[in-house]
Amino acid sequence: LQTRMQSLRPEPAARYRNVLEALWRIARTEGVWRPMRGLNITATGAGPAHALYFACYEKLKKTLSNVIHAGGNSHVANGAAGCVATLLHDAAMNPAEVVKQRMQMYNSPYQRVMDCVRAVWRNEGAGAFYRSYTTQLTMNIPFQAIHFMTYEFLQEQLNPHRQYNPGSHVVSGACAGAVAAAATTPLDVCKTLLNTQESLALSSNISGHITGMANAFRTVYQVGGVTAYFRGVQARVIYQMPSTAIAWSVYEFFKYILTKRQEERRAGK
Numbered sequence: 001l002q003t004r005m006q007s008l009r010p011e012p013a014a015r016y017r018n019v020l021e022a023l024w025r026i027a028r029t030e031g032v033w034r035p036m037r038g039l040n041i042t043a044t045g046a047g048p049a050h051a052l053y054f055a056c057y058e059k060l061k062k063t064l065s066n067v068i069h070a071g072g073n074s075h076v077a078n079g080a081a082g083c084v085a086t087l088l089h090d091a092a093m094n095p096a097e098v099v100k101q102r103m104q105m106y107n108s109p110y111q112r113v114m115d116c117v118r119a120v121w122r123n124e125g126a127g128a129f130y131r132s133y134t135t136q137l138t139m140n141i142p143f144q145a146i147h148f149m150t151y152e153f154l155q156e157q158l159n160p161h162r163q164y165n166p167g168s169h170v171v172s173g174a175c176a177g178a179v180a181a182a183a184t185t186p187l188d189v190c191k192t193l194l195n196t197q198e199s200l201a202l203s204s205n206i207s208g209h210i211t212g213m214a215n216a217f218r219t220v221y222q223v224g225g226v227t228a229y230f231r232g233v234q235a236r237v238i239y240q241m242p243s244t245a246i247a248w249s250v251y252e253f254f255k256y257i258l259t260k261r262q263e264e265r266r267a268g269k
Contacts, residue, residue, distance in 0.1 A: 001026070001035060002239055003104040005232035006192040009223060014106035019235050038100030041113045045096030053089035054251055057081045057148070073156065075149050082148035086140045094136055095129040101195045124209070132194035135213040139187030143180045150176035151248065164256035169249045177244030181237045186229035188236060190216035 001022050004014060013029070016022035026034050064077035099116045102108060110116035120128050154172035159165045193216050197209060210216055220228050 002188075002232045002235040003101045003192060003196070004106060005235050006189050007106070007196075007231075011106050019238060022235070037108075038103045041096045041099045041103075045093045049089045049092040049096075050247070052092060053085045056085040056088055060084055073152060075152065078148045078152045079145040082144035083141045086137065086144045090133065090136045090140055094133050097136070097191075098129050098132070098195045101192060105196055131209075131211060132191045135187065135191045135194055135216060138213055139184050139191055142187075143184040146183055147176045147180040147244065150179050151244075164252060166249055166253070169252045170245045173248030174241040174245035176248075177240035178237050180244075181240035182233060185233040185236055186220075187213075189220055189229055189231055192232075193220060 001019055004010070004022060004026070005016055005019070007014065016025065023035060060081035061077055064080055065074045068074040068077050098120065099113055102116050102120070103110050103113070110119065151172050154175055155162065155168065158172060159168040190213060194210055194213075210219055224231070
């Protein structure tokens with residue numbers, strides 16, 4: 001839904017007023033499973049991307065917190081750790097995002113993941129899979145800084161003793177995702193344009209392919225003005241809230257289980 005609603009010049013049959021209308025019309029005219037297009041490639045990329053993401057974040061958060069505020073929690077350390085972790089996460093996830101969004105476009109010619117991969121590689125080269133990487137980083141670095149700082153702040157309020165508390169992890173994760181998503185929507189619109197190379201938007205761009213964040217920002221403004229930067233903000237917030245809530249609750253659960261096992265092993269010795 002987010003990819004469709006961020007289209008700058010959608011086909012008449014793909015113009016939606018809100019999230020519910022988009023969901024209903026896509027399911028009714030294109031099939032019930034059409035909104036799930038790209039799920040397999042997203043799942044494939046998410047595993048290694050999130051492994052790098054959380055491992056890097058945990059390590060850097062502890063290291064930087066000890067330097068900045070020994071024995072305590074540092075919001076600066078949390079934000080900085082989130083920014084660095086994003087570099088690794090996006091390097092693993094960017095090709096999957098390109099394929100996913102091209103498969104989600106209206107009248108997408110791709111039925112299978114490998115069809116899309118081969119077509120992009122053959123027609124645009126390997127660089128097409130990383131055309132939006134700098135924009136992705138420009139979006140995700142502030143997104144993750146806001147996300148992690150908000151999450152850690154809410155944990156201080158809701159779970160000051162930092163015990164395993166599923167309710168606080170879900171609420172903190174959802175709120176952190178919503179705040180970060182709303183703030184970075186303009187960058188996400190530009191990223192979607194770079195990934196999809198939307199044909200109707202390209203007609204207003206004399207260079208052929210849209211490359212680079214500056215070019216994407218100019219194109220979005222030329223096509224839709226200031227309001228175009230916030231296309232799909234509702235869908236983006238609705239998507240990020242459960243996404244970050246699930247991610248944090250699952251992460252904190254496994255962190256709790258693994259830490260508990262380590263403590264039991266040490267006690268057994």
